[in-house]
Amino acid sequence: MTFETEASRLPVELRTEALESILVERNLVDPKVMDTYIKMYEQDIGPMNGAKVVAKAWVDPEYKARLLEDGTGSIAELGFKGPQGEHIVVVENSPETHHVIVCTLCSCYPWPVLGLPPSWYKDPAYRSRMVREPRKLLSEMGLELDDGVEIQVWDSSSEVRYLVLPERPAGTEDLSEEELAGLVTRDAMVGVAKVSV
């Protein structure tokens, strides 16, 4: 098959509608079940889950120790588990070491704590470059790391999923766990940003 022109391609929206119309008409999928899945990942499962995990680790040293030892179990304590979270490993950023997560082969991502991945995580530029020139790419994405900081890149090639535990920013000593969770961003938990006040 050669693609010398693009004019003959059917739009992806139309192909999607076509497949749904076939599957629903033959009772192979239930649109209500589809709606449930969609609602779950649009409303219930997202980076606010991971932010709660991070905030708890910041205020509770015992929880943090458990979290780094057994990510899956400690995250489940807060009620977060499910698809793409069978085994979650948490890696901790420090002034000396910066962790960042990628999936070069598809876009594996820790759904129970971060929801579905953002556009940039799925971008071929991110997938191809993060394992070859992370410092340059992070810089282009707005995160300048000191030359002395060691970068550790985690490629999610098996069913293990990764979550970055970002550094707690200075000046947050008086904030509650809930207020801290409000500071934690998705980007920081993937490792392409830091948490700031």
Added chain:
Amino acid sequence: MTFETEASRLPVELRTEALESILVERNLVDPKVMDTYIKMYEQDIGPMNGAKVVAKAWVDPEYKARLLEDGTGSIAELGFKGPQGEHIVVVENSPETHHVIVCTLCSCYPWPVLGLPPSWYKDPAYRSRMVREPRKLLSEMGLELDDGVEIQVWDSSSEVRYLVLPERPAGTEDLSEEELAGLVTRDAMVGVAKVSV
């Protein structure tokens, strides 16, 4: 840059027209020179050149020996030389050995003897598969080779260009050199077909 939609792409025809309009308006290229190049490769340089080389090799054993020893020089004897023909190596098919030419990195091709490459030679499927599963690909392209035939694949990665000297078909003993040239196809000189009567 992400390409989530194709709607915003400017058609390649229009971009081509745009570049020509800029370059001609600034006298950077001369449309008459462009026409000369186009005419040269549409009318003067093509597989009929290679066919003459092959036919001569079939009827003249001394020429054939020279051709296999010094492709470039022997081909130039017939007046064929120029871009993409700085050093041409001729490989000879036999009942035991079948040669086939590819360029995995772009679409390098021996222009002075074959002209510009056909669509299939430039097809990503041809470029990717010929160095991995040549027997299967040749079969899909209509050339079934006996299991005993050894396949030799030539990837054109330097400025060396290759031309296949196909087997002379049986039953052509009475044909003239010119008649023989009429039988020789482009596909046979790349190695994806045999010459037949």
Added chain:
Amino acid sequence: MDTIADMGGMQGFGSVELSPPFDPPFHEEWERRAFAMALLSMRVSGTNLDSFRDALARQHPLDYLIDGYYGRWLNCAVNLLTDSAIIAPGAVEARARRLRGEDVEEPPAPEPHKPDYKPTAAGSIRKIDLPPMFSVGDRVRVAHIHPTGHTRLPRYVRAHTGVVRAIRPAQVLPDTNAHFLGENPQHVYNVAFDSQDLWGSEGEKFTLYIDLYESYLEPEETS
């Protein structure tokens, strides 16, 4: 497989555009529908998550790139459903054309033939009795292989040597499970690579960690 999906280290993709912090997971309605259908297509086609990733990777590279993430998922669902003969080849295109008013004939629904496959347990993690072949600290060489079928071994680590940093829970081997050739559960190792060993001494200095199935690894040659 060596497909467009295996992008680690590939050059030419340009720069990444950051999305806003509260970027929603879906930007268009069809993306929602494609997402949910693709998830359900595994059950409908009688396949599994490894087949799903295989069906994602083996689409034509141009489809892979031009259709975007959820477009890829749609194409993946169509691959799985066609392979299990839940839908006929060309059925989606024919229906799409009818939806936009063209008078084309639709292929009849075929006789389904789902794979002869049943997982031994939910998920991908399994208990296995064999002890791990490698220990933390071992130097291991990644096999220089090109599986023709599905694999989770990216090209950029093949034929390189790294150090085992952790032993993960044993998991179903995607290479066989994707093709219903057995779960073949294996120990999985987190292996660290020196970036300059992977990409050359001119490149950036960092550590690359990746989880590799036991059959992808060999003991380092002692010379």
Added chain:
Amino acid sequence: MDTIADMGGMQGFGSVELSPPFDPPFHEEWERRAFAMALLSMRVSGTNLDSFRDALARQHPLDYLIDGYYGRWLNCAVNLLTDSAIIAPGAVEARARRLRGEDVEEPPAPEPHKPDYKPTAAGSIRKIDLPPMFSVGDRVRVAHIHPTGHTRLPRYVRAHTGVVRAIRPAQVLPDTNAHFLGENPQHVYNVAFDSQDLWGSEGEKFTLYIDLYESYLEPEETS
């Protein structure tokens, strides 16, 4: 570079459609114009054939695949002309929009800065005094490298061992010449590889011949 242009062994591209025996070289008028302009763009931009191939390979993979062969040549010409500041970035798009009637502003023609480059002779073949490092029959190992710039060393032979079958005329090294870092002429070897060493013992059996520049090769390790 490790780009989409390096396709040897990549899977997913489907089947090849044979064109008729007398298929013309061009199928549309724009292909003729793109072909001739791309050839001329080397002279206009003050570059060379190696820069040309580099400019072909480094376009976005989607552009590379969707625009077809002569579309790639057009994009390549635009890359070369933009790099030498013969045309401004975005000039072609702006002109294209004007041609179809949109009222967009065009960037002014920039001050050209062609590379500081002049070939020592026509073509790519050079005479060199140093004797070849390898002889016919030698076993050689292909370097396991990932040049960030242009190269004519495909990924699929890297880190493999082959046998020198012929010594070709010495040639300008594309890796440096493409970037105007010197012609660096080298001996070039035709090296034969066993297909099953390249792709695995399950694959087809054949011999792969490829011409490799001396600096891509190392003597086989003796262990």
